[in-house]
Amino acid sequence: METTEYGIVYAVHIISVQFGTVVSKVCECLLRRGPLSSRDISRLAKSEINHNQVKDILYLLIQHNCVQAFSIEPPDGSESKATVQYLVLLSNILHRGRYNKFSRVVNEELGSQCGAVLDGLLCNGRLTLGQLIERDQDSEKPIGSEVIKDSLQKLVAARFVERIPSPEPVLANKEQEPAKKRGPKAAKILKEPETLEERVLEAATPVETIRFPLVFEQDSNSSIADNDNNITEGKRKQRDVDLSPTSNEVIWRPNFEEFIRRLRHKVCVEIVKERRDEGCAIVMRAMLEVGRSQEKKVKTDKSVPMSVGSIYEEVIKTEAGRTMLQERVEAYLDQLCASSSYLPAFVIEMDSSYIVDFKSIISVAQKDEMEAVVMRRYGKEAFRMFRYLSQEGRFVETDKIADAALTEKKDTPQILLKMWKDSYLHMQKFVVTGGGSGYASFLLWKVNKLIVTRQMLDEMYHASLNLSLRLTHEGDSEKELMMLSSKILKNTSDGALKERVKKVNAKRMLLSASRFKLDDAMMLFHDF
Incomplete structure (x- = not known):
């Protein structure tokens, strides 16, 4: 997904806090302009950073896994040497x-x-x-x-x-690279990098x-x-x-x-436990453990196929599933394969094997997050409209939305327009002409998940940036107070000072917990 404006600002803020403003300028240059050579970065920075400084900064960012160097082969017959370029890795910065x-x-x-x-x-x-x-x-x-x-x-x-x-x-x-010939089956398994x-x-x-x-x-x-004791x-x-x-x-x-994979697995188990039951969660955890070693990439939509036997063997290794019979495991698998109008299937059965549908499970959490934001920002009526359009997945006329969401027809267009202005809905105007000179126009509405995801991510980056700035401000304003040792605070008889320290710590903990929770939501849309 293309980087959003506040995604860039937030990433630059992270680098600035940890490495300083000079390093963050090089990082911002790469985030906004894409891969560049060190000479290009020096030229764009003009007189602010010289070429040697740029090289040192790039080395530092590579050392901390925020930048990857690469070069592209020159065209055939060209005697020019391939220029080394530097690509910033937004995910690693986050x-x-x-x-x-x-x-x-x-x-x-x-x-x-x-x-x-x-x-x-x-x-x-x-x-x-x-x-x-x-x-x-x-x-x-x-x-x-x-x-x-x-x-x-x-x-x-x-x-x-x-x-x-x-x-x-x-x-x-790429212009010289011959097209690779693969069969249709191989094309499905091996996804070419885009x-x-x-x-x-x-x-x-x-x-x-x-x-x-x-x-x-x-x-x-x-x-x-060198011996530990002789240094x-x-x-x-x-x-x-x-x-x-x-x-x-x-x-x-x-x-x-691997860390993102583990965190995604944890979220998947929590979703299954919440939407199904404890037994399904135990089986899901076992399936993820069986398939983990064979997962090649985090952002794959589905796991590798697994047999009932391999899933059962993993289930009985756990304390919660030690006494579970294979028939019970099969029953839980049937539950996970079942779908309804409100809940998709979390597992796909294919040729006596079972495949975890990561996309399906994560989509449930994404949908919950979207609906929660719509509810807080626009109210219950907008929430019902948004949910209905999400389930329909196509363009729907205004009056039909009003009937389905049980809202007043005169209020429906205003609510829909509010969500559209904030990029939570996609709108299309449909004009029908009659036999004469008359015509009628209709507004059609749809939830475009890609647009909503991008909008939500940008808002989350913005909110996380604000929380980080507030944390920094709180730390700077109470720097002298926080430098007091716990021993001094324990022995002092000043009750007002102790109360002030308590309030500052509570405020910082609240801000940190809010940013921590917000980052969980960001991972749902960006990393999982």
Whole structure:
């Protein structure tokens, strides 16, 4: 989906807060103009940032997984060298506000030690195993090199951490690239990348065995060879100055794709539990676990086919499904395959196999979110109209909408026009001419989900930006108060001061919780 205006402003704000305004200017330039070379960025920045600064900033953004470099093959016969261009990754910038969610996933599944290793990668973007160990040695409570190595192996095995992509993949020139011939069945399974970003990321991503190696050894030249107990202060200072990895060291980074996959699975289970029952949720959780290792991309509409036997084996591994019989699992699968006028089927049965329909499940949550916004903004009558048009999925005449939504016909056009002006409805004027000179005009209305989604996302980016700015303002205005240690606050007898601290903390927690909840809604429309 094309980036919205407030999506750009929000992303620039995130970069500005974390890296400064100079870095955010380069980021904004790429977000607004698309992929550019470092020379083009320097030229567009005019006298504000010189070329060397631009190169340093791009290196920083690449280090933190916000930019990907690439080049395109020059035309045949051309002696010109391919120019390296830089593509900004909006999703990865938005993920920077979700690090707490990602850490929670790892802490719950793999424990706090793996969580500590992940936090190091989230903070620094990309690190080698040696750098992770050096970071641990300089911490207040080191956990040891062996624990770091074991934790990293667990994170890689669970696909929470991956080997970094190719630094500068070369894309084939599309004008010269011959069309690939595939059968109709292959065309359905293998979806060709459509956008430039998809092409670049696909070209940069290593094959599975390199991306997630089952066994990896640290190079002997790494600083891991230093014993934990024999590191002098001088050595540590020297490492702090130059932490660039040697060419033969493996560099690791967080795999955002896997975190989004886990969060999507969690949302799917919650939707099934709410709309069906606990038993269906247990079966859905088992299906997602069976199919997870075979999912290649997060934004696939459907899972791989699964047999009843494999689903049942996963169900009985869980505490909630340990005593469940296979017949009961089959009954829950039948429930998940059933559809009605109000609720679509969440699972598709095909050739004695079952497929999870992610698009169908997420669409339920998206519909709830849209209807909730319409209800809050326009009232109950508008909500009924919007729901009716969503179910119809086609253009409907004004009077028919009024009859279906049980609203006054004189009020219906005004309510519909309000939603149309805010891009929540699509309108079309239909003119019918008679045999003479007379004619009649009708207004037809429809919910265009793509337009509504774009509009809602832009409003969510705007709201999240406002919440972030308010949080920053609260922090700046009460900076001196928040710098007081908890020990001083505990021993002071000033009741007014304690009450003020309590109110400030409550306000910050409310703002953070609101932004956290808003981000959940953003992921429904942008990431899932």
